[in-house]
Amino acid sequence: MKTKFLLVCLLPICVIALFSCKKENKVAGASFQIPSYDHDLGFIPFNKESDNSEYLVCDSTNVASGRNRVQYHGGNKRLKQDIISAFQFNASYANFDGFITIRFLVNCKHMPGRYRAQSLNYDFSIAEAPSNLLSTSLNIIKELDDWIVKSNNDEPQDYLKFINLRFTNGKIQHVLL
């Protein structure tokens, strides 16, 4: 009786197990390239093509990257206004729906530098921005120099900041901080 009961229990479980094994998710393709960097992700290494060689970072292994650690004098409201008012629409941008993401460091002397910009589609895949939109956006952010840092202690520290500009029909729809 006991054995029969066990066999009755085992049978459906075996069937479920069999189907579970067959239901396999899509496997990661062999061509997948792991994005890998030889430094902490919060750090932006020196690039002689674009960066000022005199711009120094105190400790590349201890860059703070919390969203509110770097703030703008006058707050986010002023920051957004400054960016939007500096932007000048050009007809060649009109077909661009996507993001321009700008990352930069504010070093231990509270100076901004090592700017990087990337254009993306709304789904975060890499996009090609029209004509000079990438450099125009980058220059707007470079012009901002009123940064303040929120330090948790007295030790000088470097910070990472990023600003995501969301464009619709080539115009800034949102400044996402």
Place this chain on the structure above:
Amino acid sequence: MERFSMFCYKFLGALIFAVLIPNSKITAQGNCLLFEANSGERKACELCYKASKFRQGSKASQLLFDEAIKVGSKFAYAYYQKSVPFFKRGMFAEGKMLIDKAISLEPQNYLFYRAYYYFYNRSYKLCRRDLEELYSNHGANYVTTPGGELEMRILLGISYGMEGKYNEGINWMLNLMEKYKALPHLKGFYDHYCLGRLYYENNQTDLAQAEFEKQLLINDQFADTFYYLGLIKEKQKEIEKATTYYQMALDKMNGKNGGFSSSIFADYNVTKDMVEMKITEVQ
């Protein structure tokens, strides 16, 4: 016969551990021992544990996740965990590449994370697509934002709201409220407020008011509720009451007596400027 029974019991136990549990929905890292010894997944899982001991986004942790992906290319959690610091540091393309892989392996566990970033970057249509797949195709029961503030159906509801499809948004919020009937302890801090917002946008003022009043029972320090109660009273031409609510909203936004606001609703956020403008208007 006794030996056969014992064999059956052991077989049953082994089957549950070896097959059924690893195939169930494991969102957190889980127990590495659930994976077969020396399998790629077991090794990847152990490497992820090691990685978690280092600072998120540090070179050391990233290299361990890389190794985990190499030895266990089917271990979705490694792709997900590696994607997190990329998203948090504005490296969205790399983050997407990684979370897409995690989703291709275990959509039921990782769609929420991509949807979360679509939502806060105002890509509401994409957010909606991921979350509808999560709830409709994968039967998700209760999934929150990574910080646990909001159930993901709230993001889905607001996404519909942002596209002007209020009825669809309300239906998803009601679907969430239905879940709470059996699991009332899971009800969140802002659920009634969000449903009230959608009713308000859909011109269902009475239903909106009822939800805002329920919200006050959950928390009466949240400024945004008072702002919307003010809007309703203003619509009903009760200007004095509206003014009182607006003033209460402003006081709470200024932190008076423990009041607060929140910026977790993206385009559904209420700002101090909005409240101040209303106060000026009604005066």
